[in-house]
Amino acid sequence: MIMKQEITDEIIGFTRRFQEAHCTERFWRRPLICFASAGDPMFMELKTAVSPSHAMPEDLLPGAQTVVAFFIPFDRSIIRSNIKGLHASHQWAEAYIQTNELISELGLHLGRCLESAGHTVALIPATHNFDPERLISDWSHRHVAFVAGLGSFGLNNMLITESGCCGRIGSLVTSAFVEPDLRPTGEACLYCHDSSCMMCVERCVNEALFTDRFYRQKCYAACLKNEKLFQNLGKADVCGKCLVGVPCSFTNPVRRLKINNQSALLMKR
């Protein structure tokens, strides 16, 4: 049996080695990893939440037992670099390309580890696996990561984890059985928690994000502008202005608020 800790250690170790071998600057903080049972009934709900054609783990891998989801948070310097201006920063665009590469290599590495232990694996690319008209994917990593318990959704549409929302999500399906994680209860977005924040909406650079609507085509247009700007780097269809310089950029702000409130109470006593 493959242990949860072994897979977790492989993901953290591979990310560290990849960074040391391929990157001139620090791109990532420590990855977060969660596991879902492939038979979790919540996967079926994604056919309503995302799209009727959203795949089930069993569609990707007959005999699927577990879905592994991971979040690779960006280093604070990458996040800060993207705050100013209307265009994405060079570092943000580069981190996007490097992280997609990391997720692809990491998937292959995990595949080899699991296969050498006698299991099968289905890998899914980090992005560009979406319908170009509808801008929706048949395997939404963030919804899958939500099912696995990695975080909850923010007003900016991002999955907010304990290490914030700035970073990239990957997931894979395997026939190995791993004990699933529990989903956290409660919100991680301050708007969803007590309506005390709307900073992501205020920061949107192309009138795509509102409290009650998201214009995905407008958002994509902003991403394509940056893709053109950074074409020398590869395919960097990025923006992310609504993720940076906000309370959920690198932490779960609701948890922080609760800790601060508790400390204030203790001080009063």
Ligand code: B12
């Ligand atoms: C298509 C796509 C896009 C499209 C459409 C965006 C979109 N919101 O879907 C475009 C090109 C515009 C885009 C832009 C961006 N993207 Co994009 N994109 C994808 C892709 C390929 C599929 C997303 C998808 O199918 N969404 C399905 C739709 C229905 O979901 P949704 O619009 O997010 O809306 C849902 C949530 O808000 C959710 N929700 C809200 N509250 C709650 C509560 C509960 C309980 C539940 C279940 C759901 C829920 O409900 C909505 C409907 O289900 C994924 C990679 C992948 N394969 O998963 C990356 C991905 C979502 N993108 C990502 C990122 C980072 C970006 C950008 C910041 C660009 C950048 N890298 O600089 C912007 C952010 C735009 C924004 N604010 O939403 C990351 C998100 C990381 C994270 N922390 O969540 C992903 C996961 C890529 C990755 N591998 O990390 N993207």
Ligand code: SF4
């Ligand atoms: S910026 Fe504020 S409102 Fe927007 S997702 Fe983050 S915590 Fe929620």
Ligand code: SF4
């Ligand atoms: S990624 Fe850019 S255009 Fe899209 S919602 Fe965020 S700030 Fe607006």
